[in-house]
Amino acid sequence: MNSTFNYLLHVSFVAASLVSTGEYLIAGEAAAYDKTKKAELRELATTFFGVLPAAMPGSEEDNDHRRHLGEKLYFDTQLSKNNSISCNSCHRVDQGLGGVDNAPGSTGAFGGVGDRNSPTVLNAGFQLSQFWDGRAEDLQAQAKGPVLNPGEMAMPSEEAVLDRLRMDDTYRALFVKAFPGAETALTYDNMAEAIAAFERTLITKDRFDDFQRGDDEAMSDLELEGLETFTSIGCTTCHTGPLLGGAVYQKVGLVHPYENFSDIGREAVTANEDDKYKFKVPTLRNVAITGPYFHDGGIATLGFAVRKMAYMQLGLELTTEQTESILAFLGSLTDKSRTGR
Helix, strand or coil: CHHHHHHHHHHHHHHHHHHHCCCCCCCCCCCCCCHHHHHHHHHHHHHHHCCCCCCCCCHHHCCHHHHHHHHHHHCCHHHCCCCCCCHHHHCCCCCCCCCCCCCCCCECCCCCECCCCCCCCCCHHHCCCECCCCCECCHHHHHHHHHHCCCCCCCCCHHHHHHHHHCCHHHHHHHHHHCCCCCCCCCHHHHHHHHHHHHCCCCCCCHHHHHHCCCCCCCCHHHHHHHHHHHHCCHHHCCCCCCCCCCCEEECCCCCCCCCCCCCECHHHHCCHHHCCEEECCCCCCHHHCCCECCCCCECCHHHHHHHHHHHHHCCCCCHHHHHHHHHHHHCCCCHHHCCC
């Protein structure tokens, strides 16, 4: 872990040096990016982020029947006690939405509102863990939790869930097809595994991907300027890897404190005081359409979130030009299927 952190600091230093010597544009300069500069910036971006893989870990075990069953379960309100909400209610993947419900906290089956913002389900299987505090190891473990959570879908037990599914002839047949050879196909673990199989298909494709793969026209000069600013001021210390996040835990309020002291974050999972106020660094893929922001949904706009993160985590007060360019870059991370571009 220390070697990785030192490597990122080294790359950040190199990027900052390039900016200071003029090899790259400084935020706010009105100059065009020629083919050479774009190639240099593409190489820098690949160093920091790599490329988003074509398949999620675990998908090699999936089959079409399992994915189909998982999609049906994902949208089924029968998984909530009063048949009112589904997985998709809080993690919207329909109507061009970014895998969230765009609410500070999600509303449960009986009207209660959670105290954490629902993270996007898009690309979730690439992350080091699930939930803001990392309490679920993978997608299957995550899928089990909300169904039985009294404040969310509120089913009383695994057996109660299975009883509902067993009453449906279609589900009984789908589970057998999805898990051939299983002594008992319709189980709670298999329900969660099917949902995970569907979620492993939710991989985004955006213009930043296109740029990384060689398309010089995929991003505007302002977006490229934002990419430079993002990499040079230190954002990549935490927002690294193909998702630009989702790979490490970090304290919120590293330099200047965040106002919410009631949620202790990962400490509640590990009982380690060093984890107080630490949360999984969120992915920035689709960040332009997944507000409100932060673990508590306390920040309404992306512009304010960018400025506040720079101040809290890096001790920087961004200029208007820096903020605008970073916002432009973050816009290039929106899944093309959700923008029509």
